[in-house]
Structures are given as C-alpha cells and as structure tokens.
Amino acid sequence: MKPAITVLGTGRMGSALVHALLKAGHRTVVWNRTLEKATPLAAAGAVVAPSVQEAVEAAEIIIVNVTDYPATAALLRGDVATALRGKLVVELTSGTPHGARDVGKWAAAHGVSYLDGAIMATPDFIGTEHGTILVSGPRRAFDRNEDMFRALGGNIQHVGEDLGLANAQDSALLALMWGALFGALQSIAVCRAERIDLGELARQWTATAPVVEGLVADLIKRTAAGRLAADDETLSSLSPHYSAFQHLVELMEVRKLDRTVVDGYDAIFRRAIAAGHLHDDFAALSQFMGKAG
Template sequence: MKLSITVIGTGRMGSALAGSLLQSGYPTTVWNRTRQKTDPLARLGAIAASSVEEAVNAGEIIIVNVSDYEATKALLHSDAIASAIRGKLIVELTSGTPSGAREAAEWCTKHGANYLDGAIMATSDYIGTDAGTILLAGPREAFDTNRDVFRALGGNVQHVGEEPGRANALDSALLAIMWGVLFGTLHAIAVSQAEEIELGELARQWSATAPVIDGLVTDLIKRTSAGRFASDNETLSSISAHHGAMQHLLELMQFRGIDRSIVDGYDAIFKRAIAAGHLHDDFAALSHFLATGKQHAFDASH
C-alpha cells in the first residue's frame, strides 16, 4: 500500500506536486490558506484538510511548499504540530537560504521527525516529468527509503548531500547563473532596440553564440576548481580581453541612456583585479575578487 502524503501549500507549484502524487496513486491530503485553491485537487481525488494540524496528522510524509521559511514557521511551529510530526518525514520544498534549511532541520529533528530540504530546479510544468529536477539534502536513508515517492515528482530528483543546507546553496548558485543570463538578455535587448536591430536577428545570433558561451562557463568552472588562474596555452578568455570589450559596452550604454548599474558592478570587479596586478590572468582569476578575504590570500600566493 502506498504511503499517505500531505502537501501544505497549493499554489501553482504545490498544486503540481500534489497533482503528480495523485496521478501516481498516492493518497494525498492538501491544505492551503485560501481553501478555494485546493478545490481542483479535491476534484482529482485529494482530501482537502480544514486545518494544518488535520493535514499533518493525515500524512506519513509532509511536503511543504509555501512562500518562505518564515511562513513554514508560522504554520508548523506550535505544540500541536510538533507532537504530530514525530516519526514522520518533513520534505521542505520552500525557497530559502542554507541557514534557514539548517534551522528547519534542527527544529524537526528536535521534535522526532526526519527532515529533507529541497530545491525545485524547474517550473511547475516540469513536475512529474522525466526532466523534472529537484535537489534534496538531508539523511540519505530518508531519501533512499522514499525514492518511489520522489520519482513521482520528477525523473531527476537527486540527493546532493547529508548537510541540510546543501540543496538551497546549490539552488542559489544555479540561480546566479540563470539571472546573469536573464539580465544579460535584458541588456542585449536594450542595446538592440537602441541600435535598431530587430529582436529576431538577436535571437538568431544568440543561437549561434550560445554554444561558445556554454563552453566558456564550463571552462570557468573547471579552471577555478583546478586552481588554474594564470593564463596559459589553454586559456579561452583573459581578463584583459574581456575588460577591453566591457569598456565598449559601457560607452555604448552611456551614449544610449541604458541603465549601467549591473555592468558597472562587473566593471568594478575587473578594476579590483587589474589594480592587484591580474590584467593578463585567465578570467577565472576574477573569482578571487568576489569573496571577502580571498583576494589577499590569492595575491600573497601569486
């Protein structure tokens, strides 16, 4: 017999999670602050709980997908809920910080529950599909025991470590890449429009350029991991080449009245590295000019 699951929070993502569980045959109880949001799931066979306590009591696994950890605290941190979660598995799929995940894990284990903290690396339409990616951190045994449940949520659900903050840390790192691309695209659109370039042309040229950029990102991660910061015969991009091109972009944006706040931040990082004598190093050397305390150690070793 399949485990009973509770999903707390049935916004777009929570509804997708609950819907996939129902489709896979799991008895599913749902709760949402706005009761009407549970109605479509109830029509699919879910039980709509009238309170958080009722929802928690109904499930052997409790999946939480609300706005943030503060919302989770407001819903779960009571004596009644603390008693109800004993012996159960809490799966927190709410966006947050690594420190927030660690605090949540501490509270759950203190009250006798297992805890996995997760990051959903997908939009709601990917939930339940083979490409659906969810990162989970916490006790490996809790993950392995419930693989079938997680498989119902997506074909690429991964255990990324025992430390409960790991999934959210990876989430933040990957979002940093995503936002870099999205804001870069906004800048590209602004430049194209200012220079009267059709956006269809921008899209075509991006398709041709994307594999090059993907290769640069992969190389940057590999070189930083290996500690290869000086330029060598395999360098794909140096600080000097990128800094020179950045000045042209800054000049164009200034001339066209395009907001420079983000690219000025990039330029400030370039200038710190150049002032420290790293103009001709590999682009990977810039990694030492983002983290407090790393720059001096890097300069002392070079």
C-alpha cells in the same frame, strides 16, 4: 502499500506536486490557506483538509511548499508539532542554507524526520522525466522514500547529508540563471537603442550560445583546478575582455542607458586589474567574487 502524503500549499507548484503524487497512486491530502485554491484538487482525487492539524494527522509524509521558511514555521510549530512526531517533513519551499539547517535542528528536537529540497523546475516539469529536485539531509530518509521522490520527477538527486546543500546549490544555479537573464535585458536595451530587431538578437544568440556555454564550462573547470594564470589552454585573458567591455560602456554612455549592471562588472574588472591580473585567464576574476573586501 504506498504512504499517504500531505501537501501544504497548493499554488501552481504545490498543485503540480499533488497531481504527480496522485498519478503515482499515493493517497494525497491537501491544505491551503485559501481553501478555494485547494478545492479543484478534490476533483483529481485529493482529500482537502480543513486545517493544518488535520492535514498533518492524515499522512506519514508532509510536503511543504509555501512562501518561505517563516511561513512554514507559522504552520508547523506550536500545537501541530506534536502531530509531526515520528513523521517525515519534506521542505520544498525556497529558502537559504542556514535556514534549512535551523529547521533541521528544530525538527530533531521535536522527533521529526526532515529533508530539505530545492525544486529546479517550473511546474510543467513536475512529474516528468526532466523534473529536477535537489534533496539534502539524512540519506536513509531519502532512500526509504525514493519512490515518492521519483514520482515528482525523473531527475531527483540526493546531494548530501548537510541539510543546507540543496538550497546552497539552488542559489548557485539561480545566480547563473539571473546572470543570463540580466545579461539578456542589457542586450535588449542595447538593441533598442541601436534599432536592432529583437528577432535578429534571438537568431544571433542561438548561433553564439554554444560559445558562451563553452566559456562558462571552462571557467568552472579552471577555477576548480586553481588554474587562474594564462596558459596554452586559455580561451581568453582579462585584457581582451576588458577592452571589449569598454566599448559596451562607451556605447551605453552615449545612448544614456542604465549602467547599474555594467558598473558592477566594471568594479570587479578594475579590482582584478589593480591586483595585477590583466593578462591572466578570465578565471582570475573568481578571486574577487568571494567575501566583500
């Protein structure tokens, strides 16, 4: 018999999780601080609990998808903690690696099994074969409930026993995403200043995206191998990158565009060049993105 599951937090993502669980045949109990947001799920077959206490008591697995870890703590600590003993809490709230480890310590001290997860998808991907969720924590707890996780998405991955790993990978992947999005915003600003149609930008991006993806893959591979000096396989060294970068800086200066983002890039370039890496592989910059000096 499939375990009953409670979902705390029924915003867009929480509701998507509920629908996926119901589709997979799980008895699903829901709670939300604003009751009106949980009520529509009753029509889909969920049981709406009037309190966190009753929601926790009604299920063997508690999935939490609220604002942040402090919000989770406000819900589960105190009197509710007693009802959690012997049950599994799956935290699918965005957080930090150290935050996940802290919750894990609290859970262990209260006899609660705990897994931490990071959802790498928008709500429309939940319950589909492409839905990706990274999960960290005790492998035994993950394996015992793998069918439940598979109901949430076809690309569910256990990434390690360390409870902080899911959110650590989440932060790393989001850094890649935000780099691309802020780069796109910078590009849009240049296009508008130079009266380039954004449709043309979209077409050119489609053509050049494979080149960028190749550069990112090469950067990760070379950094992992410690191959930071230029060699016969170097795609481009710092020198041509920095030369082209100066053209962007000059254009932005002439057009009076905001330089917040590019000034950050420039500072990293300059530190690397001052340290003698002008003719090394672009991967040499990885040495200047660690701990602040």
